[in-house]
Amino acid sequence: MMEARRALFLVVLAAAAAAGLVAVVFVLKWVLHFREGLAWDGGPGEFNWHPVLMVIGFVVLQGTAIIVYRLPWTWHSSKQLMKFIHAGLNLLAFSLAVISVVAVFDFHNYAKIPNMYSLHSWVGLAVVVLYALQLVLGVFMYLIPVTPVSLRAAFMPLHVYTGLLLFTSVIGVALMGITEKLIFGLKDPKYKDSPPEAVFVNVLGVLLVVFGGLILWIATRTSWKRPSDQILHNLHTNVGGEDSTKVGPALSQLSEGNDAESSSDVRKRSSKMDYEAN
Ligand code: HEM
Ligand code: HEM
Structure with a gap:
């Protein structure tokens, strides 16, 4: 996939x-x-x-x-x-x-x-x-x-x-x-x-x-957004790699690349992930 x-x-x-x-x-x-x-x-x-x-x-x-x-x-x-x-x-x-x-x-x-x-x-x-x-x-x-x-x-x-x-x-x-x-x-x-x-x-x-x-x-494409620096760091150091609640939807985004997200997923993520703007 x-x-x-x-x-x-x-x-x-x-x-x-x-x-x-x-x-x-x-x-x-x-x-x-x-x-x-x-x-x-x-x-x-x-x-x-x-x-x-x-x-x-x-x-x-x-x-x-x-x-x-x-x-x-x-x-x-x-x-x-x-x-x-x-x-x-x-x-x-x-x-x-x-x-x-x-x-x-x-x-x-x-x-x-x-x-x-x-x-x-x-x-x-x-x-x-x-x-x-x-x-x-x-x-x-x-x-x-x-x-x-x-x-x-x-x-x-x-x-x-x-x-x-x-x-x-x-x-x-x-x-x-x-x-x-x-x-x-x-x-x-x-x-x-x-x-x-x-x-x-x-x-x-x-x-x-x-x-x-x-x-x-x-x-x-939401699935191809740049992951936040924090998530990249976690991936790199294997911190929270298994714990999807910690890394949140962005990691599942990375691995599944699901475009057809449920609206609740989108809402959960909205301000945090889409517009992190750091
Ligand atoms: C004139 C902007 C692309 C053909 C103008 C003028 C502007 C402008 C501001 C007015 C100049 C004046 O009144 O002296 C743009 C922008 C483009 C673009 C932002 C972004 C893609 C193109 C392209 C062509 C083109 C690709 C193809 C040849 C012309 C012509 C005029 C003109 C023939 C003179 C006639 C007129 O004022 O409408 N353009 N242009 N433009 N442009 Fe463009
Ligand atoms: C994102 C357009 C200037 C900082 C974006 C996006 C667009 C865009 C379309 C969305 C890209 C995506 O989702 O992957 C523009 C245009 C600009 C401009 C047309 C100039 C006229 C700037 C400048 C900065 C900036 C000067 C200053 C650094 C950002 C940032 C993002 C962004 C931080 C978010 C990237 C992310 O978190 O994935 N811009 N931009 N932009 N832009 Fe600009």
Whole structure:
């Protein structure tokens, strides 16, 4: 059972990695082969940094940041180290997103195209701003020891919810952006004539949805949550290994990996295990 679960986890993880990697290759091939390449001169080459950095940074790096706590081989590293990796990857994702937005504004200003008129730009900019807020709150709540543990735990469900909402929104925003660009950019033949570029970039969009779906799947498996440091310590030193009342549901989680928990199990565990937030 444990073996099968582990294998399934690794398959899903490998599929996510593959989808993310292929998406990056696709967006590069799109701008380098089908479009004008990359430059920083106010022209179309500058615009092209926008999809490239959004796919690499906001989609793939953010997705990776979200699941770092879920990697079983990191469970024996300190929680502090994992927090640095989680925060660092999110900071890198944010930096690339900011450069990416600057690239479009610059391109628009050179070409005298209005800014912020589209639904894509509205939701997109909102996501970037809220992501900055999530980042700052995350650092002050969980990285720097200034927030009391009770507050940390109380806010963890919100942190997870807003994190997943932002990530999901980014995928949606990327799909809107791709659609706009194909409608604007394909002239003769047009988007509706399905030229090779249109089909190729549609596939990129599908890859982003697949990547997002796999990341959300991994991030929502209760059985693959990082066990608390206390439980890891107990497992390590064989203290309480037999006594399931001491180690509680987390150990049975580790060994059985039961997703279909009874609601009382979930309640018992809720604040203690899910949102320990140490
Ligand atoms: C413009 C955000 C992905 C295509 C914009 C603007 C923002 C934004 C804030 C407004 C810039 C301005 O008004 O000067 C985002 C975010 C993304 C994303 C947060 C995260 C995934 C993409 C992708 C494409 C794309 C993958 C595909 C090519 C465009 C286009 C514009 C634009 C064509 C100019 C037209 C418009 O303002 O809607 N984006 N974008 N975007 N973006 Fe994105
Ligand atoms: C967990 C998103 C920034 C600390 C999570 C989770 C998500 C998330 C979706 C749930 C992951 C899971 O259940 O395995 C984000 C986003 C961020 C961000 C989108 C940036 C915009 C930060 C920062 C810190 C932080 C800066 C500071 C260290 C944590 C902690 C957990 C967590 C401690 C709980 C991990 C666990 O106990 O398993 N974050 N986060 N986050 N995040 Fe963040």
